[in-house]
Amino acid sequence: MTDQTTEAQAAKPIPVTVLTGYLGAGKTTLLNRILSESHGKKYAVIVNEFGEIGIDNDLIVESDEEIYEMNNGCVCCTVRGDLIRVVEGLMRRPGRFDGIIVETTGLADPVPVAQTFFMDDDVRAKTELDAVVALVDAKHLPLRLKDSREAEDQIAFADVVLINKTDLVTPEELAIVEDVVRAINPTARIYKTSRSGVDLSRVLDQGAFNLERALENDPHFLDHDHEDHVCGPDCDHDHHHHGHDHHHHDHDHTCGPDCGHDHHHDHGHHHGHHHGHHDSMSPIHDITVKSISLRGGEMNPDRFFPWVQKITQTEGPNILRLKGIIAFAGDEERYVVQGVHMIVEGDHQRPWKDGEKRESRLVFIGRNLDFAKIEQSFLACQATAKTPA
Numbered sequence: 120m121t122d123q124t125t126e127a128q129a130a131k132p133i134p135v136t137v138l139t140g141y142l143g144a145g146k147t148t149l150l151n152r153i154l155s156e157s158h159g160k161k162y163a164v165i166v167n168e169f170g171e172i173g174i175d176n177d178l179i180v181e182s183d184e185e186i187y188e189m190n191n192g193c194v195c196c197t198v199r200g201d202l203i204r205v206v207e208g209l210m211r212r213p214g215r216f217d218g219i220i221v222e223t224t225g226l227a228d229p230v231p232v233a234q235t236f237f238m239d240d241d242v243r244a245k246t247e248l249d250a251v252v253a254l255v256d257a258k259h260l261p262l263r264l265k266d267s268r269e270a271e272d273q274i275a276f277a278d279v280v281l282i283n284k285t286d287l288v289t290p291e292e293l294a295i296v297e298d299v300v301r302a303i304n305p306t307a308r309i310y311k312t313s314r315s316g317v318d319l320s321r322v323l324d325q326g327a328f329n330l331e332r333a334l335e336n337d338p339h340f341l342d343h344d345h346e347d348h349v350c351g352p353d354c355d356h357d358h359h360h361h362g363h364d365h366h367h368h369d370h371d372h373t374c375g376p377d378c379g380h381d382h383h384h385d386h387g388h389h390h391g392h393h394h395g396h397h398d399s400m401s402p403i404h405d406i407t408v409k410s411i412s413l414r415g416g417e418m419n420p421d422r423f424f425p426w427v428q429k430i431t432q433t434e435g436p437n438i439l440r441l442k443g444i445i446a447f448a449g450d451e452e453r454y455v456v457q458g459v460h461m462i463v464e465g466d467h468q469r470p471w472k473d474g475e476k477r478e479s480r481l482v483f484i485g486r487n488l489d490f491a492k493i494e495q496s497f498l499a500c501q502a503t504a505k506t507p508a
């Protein structure tokens with residue numbers, strides 16, 4: 120703060136909105152609204168995603184906004200490394216942004232992301248955590264609360280909760296979901312939405328983040344010993360590698376054997392102390408969630424659609440999320456396919472650009488999936504494949 124060159128910026132810290140919510144809840148849909156609606160403001164967007172081949176970035180609407188992608192499945196590394204660096208880079212260009220929006224991976228605990236804005240002195244001086252906004256998938260919340268603690272934690276930590284996908288549930292189911300959300304977080308502002316359709320004045324510039332409450336939930340919220348979770352110098356986690364030359368990666372291979380970091384979703388290390396009602400179990404949980412990134416050439420739609428239907432019907436319960444950009448042979452437009460469990464949807468997105476490689480990319484995130492089989496049957500949908508699976 121005393122640094123004279125930064126005084127002007129320090130006077131008006133840049134608000135930061137953190138978007139959280141489980142896989143497929145509607146974060147990108149909300150982000151696209153923020154980037155598309157005319158509010159006269161300019162936002163810098165930071166996206167952290169779990170799948171490695173950069174699908175999320177492709178699903179964000181094209182806009183003038185600057186988008187920073189952080190492709191790694193390991194939020195702690197991101198938080199202590201990339202995020203601070205990206206934010207510091209943004210801060211060096213004052214006046215260009217009215218706000219920063221951070222979209223976290225659906226598996227992330229928002230706590231370490233929020234902490235970042237308090238730990239690094241420089242970042243702390245120039246930014247202000249405005250609100251943590253959690254998206255909830257009304258249809259799948261009951262399931263999520265059974266199988267993943269992240270979903271609950273994301274709600275607990277939020278200042279604003281959007282109960283989204285109201286179109287997929289009955290009014291009775293919705294009322295139950297709302298009660299559950301209220302029980303997990305008695306103070307959050309709650310809105311019910313379809314397609315993340317909320318008046319943006321309810322989401323942005325809220326001045327809602329409450330440090331007191333964060334400390335109540337987690338008395339260690341501001342402790343610098345969280346820094347222990349930084350990946351060590353021996354961590355072979357490649358923070359910038361997009362994995363383009365590999366067909367698939369299991370995400371529990373992110374950090375090397377010498378990495379002091381207990382991954383893989385070690386955002387779990389906060390759970391022991393941030394909600395009293397959690398048992399103090401192993402910091403590692405949800406290790407069963409893995410992702411596969413598939414790449415192929417142009418697809419035959421007569422093979423691809425029945426395949427994706429079949430796989431989501433048979434494997435639906437295990438598929439937390441699927442998303443991809445598909446190149447269909449003879450089709451001038453990119454096709455986006457997205458799914459959560461058994462619900463799949465798809466649409467043309469935009470024409471392929473000149474020189475853009477017409478390839479198909481698909482990410483599955485789930486449990487107990489037979490990745491070899493999925494990959495093989497996916498490749499069999501290619502227009503050039505000899506025998507369909």
Ligand SMILES: Nc1nc2c(ncn2[C@@H]2O[C@H](COP(=O)(O)OP(=O)(O)OP(=O)(O)O)[C@@H](O)[C@H]2O)c(=O)[nH]1
Nearest residue numbers: 141142143144145146147148225284313314315457
């Ligand atoms: N039926 C229905 N579908 C929705 C709604 N909101 C979003 N979707 C769809 O749900 C899927 C996931 O939405 P996204 O906005 O990509 O979700 P996300 O939280 O960004 O997903 P991840 O980045 O994978 O965690 C997409 O196919 C959306 O079109 C809604 O209110 N109703």
